[in-house]
Amino acid sequence: xxxxxxxxxxxxxxxxxxxxxxxxxxxxxxxxxxxxxxxxxxxxxxxxxxxxxxxxxxxxxxxxxxxxxxxxxxxxxxxxxxxxxxxxxxxxxxxxxxxxxxxxxxxxxxxxxxxxxxxxxxxxxxxxxxxxxxxxxxxxxxxxxxxxxxxxxxxxxxxxxxxxxxxxxxxxxxxxxxxxxxxxxxxxxxxxxxxxxxxxxxxxxxxxxxxxxxxxxxxxxxxxxxxxxxxxxxxxxxxxxxxxxxxxxxxxxxxxxxxxxxxxxxxxxxxxxxxxxxxxxxxxxxxxxxxxxxxxxxxxxxxxxxxxxxxxxxxxxxxxxxxxxxxxxxxxxxxxxxxxxxxxxxxxxxxxxxxxxxxxxxxxxxxxxxxxxxxxxxxxxxxxxxxxxxxxxxxxxxxxxxxxxxxxxxxxxxxxxxxxxxxxxxxxxxxxxxxxxxxxxxxxxxxxxxxxxxxxxxxxxxxxxxxxxxxxxxxxxxxxxxxxxxxxxxxxxxxxxxxxxxxxxxxxxxxxxxxxxxxxxxxxxxxxxxxxxxxxxxxxxxxxxxxxxxxxxxxxxxxxxxxxxxxxxxxxxxxxxxxxxxxxxxxxxxxxxxxxxxxxxxxxxxxx
Amino acid sequence: xxxxxxxxxxxxxxxxxxxxxxxxxxxxxxxxxxxxxxxxxxxxxxxxxxxxxxxxxxxxxxxxxxxxxxxxxxxxxxxxxxxxxxxxxxxxxxxxxxxxxxxxxxxxxxxxxxxxxxxxxxxxxxxxxxxxxxxxxxxxxxxxxxxxxxxxxxxxxxxxxxxxxxxxxxxxxxxxxxxxxxxxxxxxxxxxxxxxxxxxxxxxxxxxxxxxx
Numbered sequence: 152x153x154x155x156x157x158x159x160x161x162x163x164x165x166x167x168x169x170x171x172x173x174x175x176x177x178x179x180x181x182x183x184x185x186x187x188x189x190x191x192x193x194x195x196x197x198x199x200x201x202x203x204x205x206x207x208x209x210x211x212x213x214x215x216x217x218x219x220x221x222x223x224x225x226x227x228x229x230x231x232x233x234x235x236x237x238x239x240x241x242x243x244x245x246x247x248x249x250x251x252x253x254x255x256x257x258x259x260x261x262x263x264x265x266x267x268x269x270x271x272x273x274x275x276x277x278x279x280x281x282x283x284x285x286x287x288x289x290x291x292x293x294x295x296x297x298x299x300x301x302x303x304x305x306x307x308x309x310x311x312x313x314x315x316x317x318x319x320x321x322x323x324x325x326x327x328x329x330x331x332x333x334x335x336x337x338x339x340x341x342x343x344x345x346x347x348x349x350x351x352x353x354x355x356x357x358x359x360x361x362x363x364x365x366x367x368x369x370x371x372x373x374x375x376x377x378x379x380x381x382x383x384x385x386x387x388x389x390x391x392x393x394x395x396x397x398x399x400x401x402x403x404x405x406x407x408x409x410x411x412x413x414x415x416x417x418x419x420x421x422x423x424x425x426x427x428x429x430x431x432x433x434x435x436x437x438x439x440x441x442x443x444x445x446x447x448x449x450x451x452x453x454x455x456x457x458x459x460x461x462x463x464x465x466x467x468x469x470x471x472x473x474x475x476x477x478x479x480x481x482x483x484x485x486x487x488x489x490x491x492x493x494x495x496x497x498x499x500x501x502x503x504x505x506x507x508x509x510x511x512x513x514x515x516x517x518x519x520x521x522x523x524x525x526x527x528x529x530x531x532x533x534x535x536x537x538x539x540x541x542x543x544x545x546x547x548x549x550x551x552x553x554x555x556x557x558x559x560x561x562x563x564x565x566x567x568x569x570x571x572x573x574x575x576x577x578x579x580x581x582x583x584x585x586x587x588x589x590x591x592x593x594x595x596x597x598x599x600x601x602x603x604x605x606x607x608x609x610x611x612x613x614x615x616x617x618x619x620x621x622x623x624x625x626x627x628x629x630x631x632x633x634x635x636x637x638x639x640x641x642x643x644x645x646x647x648x649x650x651x652x653x654x655x656x657x658x659x660x661x662x663x664x665x666x667x668x669x670x671x672x673x674x675x676x677x678x679x680x681x682x683x684x685x686x687x688x689x690x691x692x693x694x695x696x697x698x699x700x701x702x703x704x705x706x707x708x709x710x711x712x713x714x715x716x717x718x719x720x721x722x723x724x725x726x727x728x729x730x731x732x733x734x735x736x737x738x739x740x741x742x743x744x745x746x747x748x749x750x751x752x753x754x755x756x757x758x759x
Numbered sequence: 760x761x762x763x764x765x766x767x768x769x770x771x772x773x774x775x776x777x778x779x780x781x782x783x784x785x786x787x788x789x790x791x792x793x794x795x796x797x798x799x800x801x802x803x804x805x806x807x808x809x810x811x812x813x814x815x816x817x818x819x820x821x822x823x824x825x826x827x828x829x830x831x832x833x834x835x836x837x838x839x840x841x842x843x844x845x846x847x848x849x850x851x852x853x854x855x856x857x858x859x860x861x862x863x864x865x866x867x868x869x870x871x872x873x874x875x876x877x878x879x880x881x882x883x884x885x886x887x888x889x890x891x892x893x894x895x896x897x898x899x900x901x902x903x904x905x906x907x908x909x910x911x912x913x914x915x916x917x918x919x920x921x922x923x924x925x926x927x928x929x930x931x932x933x934x935x936x937x938x939x940x941x942x943x944x945x946x947x948x949x950x951x952x953x954x955x956x957x958x959x960x961x962x963x964x965x966x967x968x969x970x971x972x
Contacts, residue, residue: 159815162867163837165874166850168882169889170910171964190811251818 194232195246200239201232208249215273217249241268248274256283262290300568301575321399338455341392345451348385351378352445386422389415389448410463411454418448461565465558472557476550480517483546487513487539494532501528512536517543790823792864801865802872809868816864824861827851841915849909853889879965883952897945898938903931 193209195202195217212218227234235242241260245268248254256265256279269276279287315323324334355371355378371378393415400406421441453459466473488509495503502525503509512525516539527536792798792813799806820829827848834847854862854870873881888894892902907927938946938954955961 159819159833160837161812161875162871163834165871166834168874168886168965169846169850169853169906171886171961 195242196227196230196232196234197237197239197242198235200242202242202246204246204249211249211252212274217245217272219273221273237271238264238268241265245269245272245274248278253280254278254283255280256287258286262287262294266291297568297571300571318399319401321395322401325396325399337392341388342452342455344385344388345448345455347381348389348445348448351381351385352448382422385448386419389419389451393419411451414447414450414453417444418451421445457565458562461558461562465554465561468561469554469557472550472553476547479546479549483517483539483542484510484513487517487535487542490535491527491532491539494529494535495527498528498532502526503532513539516540518547519544790863792823798865798868802868803876804868804872812868812871813864816867824863825867826861830854830862838913838915841913843913845905845909846913849889849892849906852892853885879956879962880952882965883955884948886955887948887951897947898951899945900931900935903934903946904928907931907934 190205190207192203193206195204209217209222216222222233225233225235240257241264244255244257244260254274266276276287323330324337328334328338356369358367359370359373360368393412396412396415397403397406406412421444424441453463485506488506491512492503492506492509495501495509503512509525512527514520515522515525516536519540521540527533795806795809798804798809802809804812816825817823819825819833825833830851831844831847834850835843837843851862852858854866856866856869870885873885877885887898890898890902890906892905904927907930911927935944935946937958938950940950940954
């Protein structure tokens, strides 16, 4: 708003005439604008699309790129315009911000691309107008969650995390059982014992067999010792697990307060309390109550089941809907209970003895259970009873779809997260395959590029990564003098570590001792080059030279003709760069000393 | 027969709908100002200045006319600390020379032309017009009081020295003492112009509006 209103400043100043005649003292001078330039059009060329606007429009926001002198960095002297190599679509929105004062977020735009553009132009996203702000925030949140998910899954799949302490490894193992086999084992063992514990609790109460005395005993009392042992075993496992988790937790305080830990504690406390307490009659009642809490062990399954976790999360997020449901139900129950009570007051032997007693009837009717233990007998009672059951259906049916849709949304989000992770893996695999395919083309292009010149200057050679690794492996494994390059061995030797080659610039090459590769060839070439510079008299009529080597050597070698022939025929043709391993040009009469083997890369050097 | 009348009735209904829509459309029809050359001849601005003025005007009011609400909004942005709506109301009435409830670009330009480029006489005339709320040719004490209160409202509460309740009234008294020559309780245009021309402060202030654009 301030942008356009600035144009009305002259009007506001002029309106000051109104209070002049009533002023007590003369008006102060209006502040003159220094450096008032004539307004001019400036051209903004964004990736070929030209935008034009007034300079003053841009200067409305002096703390952004376009409004400050920062845009001078992008000024193109030849075309007298400002060139930005950015997205023209988003620039449209940004320029509109200067014009209208409102920043809009287009829905079709990707949120991270948009954020990047905003950051580039120095505009804070908070300025986005109300019309688009919610959309922007929603998409940003979604994106952040997605990134977090991806990061988590990446972290989990990273092979070796650097220097994780023992405690951190343990915590990771607990949180994500797929990280190591031990974690998986632990996961299943605890799951098994939770199941065992729950089944024991259940079976304990089943009557099994009679004892002399014709008394039906529940299994729990008949095989008391066995059940006690089972219980002890389970509780020991749970205790150990809890203590281990407590030890490994990054924030112990937060862990203690978390829901799962509370469930764990509640699951094992009854046992310990039972141990402590004796079989005193007074407290045994309370003791029995405590055993009820053992059923909470079933909630420990939520660590094992994602669906259960989602259910719990849904209930938590639908707390308001559930609250509304509860509240409306309570209201309806009270109303209908009162009505039923007074309606049935007249009838004799009515079960509706009081309003609280009618609560039971109302609840049973509203949830359409209809036990039939309390039934209205008067006509009025029956009428109100039917109204009660109809309204019950409505009241309960209202908040339920909200909860259901929440659950479905969260569940699908989780499904989507898993699916996305799987898709991402597949996508990365495909990218890797595509990369190796195109990497060769890239290598070819690199051959004639700057990298080559740089390497030449240092007498090194660019080789394929795989070959490089192969070399390293080979060189580390084999170390025997080669008898195939006599001329070299007479003078120099090559080191065995090709890996170090890449980092050193040498002029004296030690003895060659490995099956040569292209790298070797280059080194030998360098050797020979040196040789040739030392022996300029050697000339030969024929040579088949590596073109590159030609270029590289020429500036250094005084000899007009370089007297070496190097042929390197690497075995995998796919890795063969043409420039490197060109067979001798088809000049007739060449007799080249080539001895090639198909199994290894051998360089034959003949210096004539 | 019945069908015929029914159809007639239906058509009429449609027609009224159309006219309603037409009216609505008329309300949003844009007002286009007179040609640039004409305005340049009528006012004392150059073409470039008119262009700049119009661009600012059109940006704020795409429909081409300013109604009082927008006017008040714009004005209140320049004076955020106080309540400038009353003063803006008076200003609006002063700009709206043909009293049709909206200020078109021509009105705007004519008003600004007088205020910024006009003679002292014209400016004083315009100021008198502003103060004379009911445009009857006389400024009464009540009118002056209204104007004064509006100005003080605009300045807001945070002034130094603190404004007292009857400061406007006192101010009005001073003003009338100065301006009302024949002490008849009203100030006519001639009295106003005469008194202002005698006052040095006012004269000096009037000169300051030259280069506001």
